Amino acid sequence: MGTTVQDITRSFEPAAIPPEDEALREPVRRFLAEALHGMAPAQRARSWMGFDADFSRSLARQGWLGLTLPKKYGGAGRSAFARFVLSEELLAAGAPVTAHWIADRQSAPLILRYGTEAQRERFLPAIVRGEAFFSIGMSEPDTGSDLAGVRTRALRTDKGWVLRGRKIWTTNAHRTQFMCALVRTSGAPEDRHKGLSQVIVDLSLPGITVRPILDITGDRHFCEVLFDEVELPADALVGQEGAGWEQVTAELAFERSGPERLLSSMVLADTWLAHLRQQATVSAATLATLGRIASRTAVLRGMSLGIAAQLNRGEQPVLAASFVKDLGTEFEQVLPGWVAQAIEQDDAAAEPALMQTLAYLTQVHPSFSLRGGTRQILRGIIARGLGLR
């Protein structure tokens, strides 16, 4: 296809958040200051991996779930900028948002776009109320980056579908009510992108076994999910049968450019900043590191906002969104090392809360460029957009 360099540069026009959306910020900040009071930084550093269903429901009571969904489904009918404001405040503060995060970010827009009216009425108001949490079933034991090779199969029956197979690395499958799964509905794995569909699986159905997998920090968020002859109703299918690949691709565009792709280490940055503000002197090298953290955050945020503006205009800046994800996750990943190096060089005793936050992020930051598709696959997609393949 080949995008000209000029087009790419044009994708990043700075955008300002309109005042009516900016007005959402203060109430959100006030709410978070109270709701997160006393929560340890290492816990807040879990951010969009931190689970608290009650917290998600308290956001719902404020009307802050499904912010961009139409009012007829219980949403607030707000703009992409309003959602940007809410998201960046939640993430910068380290609010435990994972319970509703996927439903709010991906599943709801998917259902709105491809679902039937009955599906919209069933799921969207429930998502908005914080009663329907979603996980996304993509990877399988033999199918990670090569997603078109999925083997989990939904076979049509006279009553609906029978699901058999296995998903893995499914975040929150053990504590969400629904999974939106990419499955094969016709053909064989060799058919690749053809014959794939998306189904919404009620995870309470018989025949489903969910096994959480312990991560290297002792958390349980991702899971293995087995489907043993699970009977799904006919309306489990979302969108068109056989159009799963196109739908998933469109869905992934929602997750590539948001503030969650640059703020995952922000709790550490702020915890370190608070530490530095208590020191009698701060070295020149440390000031430079601090400046670079602010600078990268500012420019990446500018890029993310530029994309939000395009999404708001109904455009689909898929390539530009990929830029934000790759550079943003790189920043999230490099930040803990910068802080560690500065702490070592300054040789000032750092409080345990700071060091625990650093230890947590040092261990999990490799996942930041894995979730939603690995860096190398993403760069391959960008290379195609640049006309290299």
Add this chain to the structure above:
Amino acid sequence: MNDSLADGLRRALADHCTADEVRKLEAGGPATLWQVLEPLGYADAFVPEEHGGIGLPLDEAFELGFALGRGAFPLPLLETAVARSLLAAAGVQPPEGIIALCDAQPAGQGCVGLPQTAGLRHAGHVLARHEASWHLLPSVPEGARPGEYRPAVSGAVDTLSLRGALARFAAPHAAALLTAPLHAAEMAGSLTAVLDLTLAYAADRKQFGRPIGQFQGLQMEISLLAELVAFASMAARMGCTGTVAAPDELRALNAKLACCDAAERAVSIAHAVHGAIGITEEYPLGIHARRLHEWRSTGAVAGAAARSIGSALLHASGDTLQFVRARLAFA
């Protein structure tokens, strides 16, 4: 910015500012390229309309800088344009020709030194800032040290007297600050040219029977290069705010910092993709590479810019995001 202004500049650069012309100048040839743009009025881009200039505000200067950088225009047009606007505002008739712009450094015995400055060796005049005053110096003294990256074009002066200044007037802001957003815009343009060259070379050059751009190892790098170019462009756009005579300080420094950091990595990737041809004199990558290195090492350099921003954050109240929104975000 009015489109015809940017279009006119792009056309003039495409017609006249060829790689050969740039090479001749950088090899010590005369500054004939200056005659391409000065008669078109671009040196008066920032001079107010009532003084016969174009009156371009800083937030519309990105396109101008971007075009100059992408077109590899080797002389300090924007520095001259800033100097002419400062002179006009101070009621001094701006002289014709190239004006270099820099912050002088104390050199003892009432003298100053001039740091590495773009286009110094071709400048008819220098506008140097010393102790919060601008000094318009009539010519560049003999014995100027050659530029580190462009020996025949840029340069530095170890010691000179300001006594012969043609004019003196108040200088509230450093040259390093005034040039930061403009150099960032030029760097974004130059980096875009680097990406253009790299994409073209990766499609054209064949090894193992296919274009090298088809190898995944290089695709990973070239994708990152494109990302860095987009990052630099966004930073430069965000930095062109305030006025030409008083840019928003932190936003301007942020732009320069981001472009310097992006350029360091981007140039290294571009060279890796090009292999040996990239470091030859005849191939145009070097023209952009040394220019980018010169911008990185003059005016507001990355380390100083980062420390200024870091210090502002340290002494602010509130968290990083609040600081970023209030002091660095697009405004």
